[in-house]
Amino acid sequence: MLNVKNDLFLNSVGDLISATNVHHEHTILIVDDEINNLQLLKRIFRGKYKILTASNGLEGLETLKNNINDVSLIVSDHKMPIMEGTKFLEEANHIAPDVIKILLTGFSDIEIITDAVNKCSLFQYILKPFNPEELQEVVKNGIDKFDLASSKSLILKDLKELFYKTIKSIASALDAKDPYTHGHSMRVTLYSIILAKEFNVDENELESIETAGLLHDIGKIAIPQAILCKPGRLTDDEFVVMKSHPVNSEKLISSIKKLHEVSPGVKHHHERWDGRGYPDGLAGEDIPFSARVIAIADTYDAMTSTRSYRKALDHEIAIDEIEKCAGTQFDPVLAKKFVEISPIIKAAKENPEEFYMQYSTLYRELNS
């Protein structure tokens, strides 16, 4: 039984990612309070670039914010009322760190220049009065640097996208092995990141939890279909085979360097807070945080999904069960928080696609 909502969920990320790789014409922002200088600068660059102008720093920041995805380079005068050029470029650097910044200034401002180089990642300064050809050359070099940096980050983004899509495909392939677990890895991932975000974990750890969520059951690929999809209770021997999957998951990903930090969350997602879980019988905080998070998300999804041996339980019943098992099966702090945020979890269960876009670190990085 396929779930249309989840199919959309699985496909939409890639589609949205490919829509971001659009080449754009270069736009430069010129900021100068003297109208004659502004006109001169516009004449120098007319026809080569799209030009935006501002007559002071505040206006410049506003223009930059309104055109944040278009501006490649800023040329700013230093001596201006309201806000000096260095201050403007410093602020602009917070808003758009990748945009190339050039300062026009008098020779006597050497200390200001040093300060500007450090504070606003100044690409170059031009002494006034400037030579138009020299300025054109500097701007051209700046645009080349911008292009190089953009293509480098696009390559990194492409690699990350490839990595992510591969992981997602593996997770989907696993879920497809058993029609009853369709979308399970994706939903466990979603619930895990929603829960983890409540605990002020940094972006790296969130990304690691997300990847671990996608791959947590990957070792089930090695489990025979007859055991994986058995409608009745597993025999002791079958259960031994089933219990091998976290270690198999870890073995499968251990050869991939990028996934080393993901391994603990994958290997230990069936440990229990009271130490009665597997594979290592770890207890309490000896169980990695990511594994404690995934354990709750995994159990909630298992309970609220129809399986070959029983029908799905209601959200409320599943939440009651999580609450009951706080301190025995689950980390009590994490379980309490999961119960507290259960309305969000319920909404995410009903609309996984929308919530995934909102909560996923990987998705945001690939679409920024």
Ligand SMILES: [Fe+2]
């Ligand atoms: Fe599992």
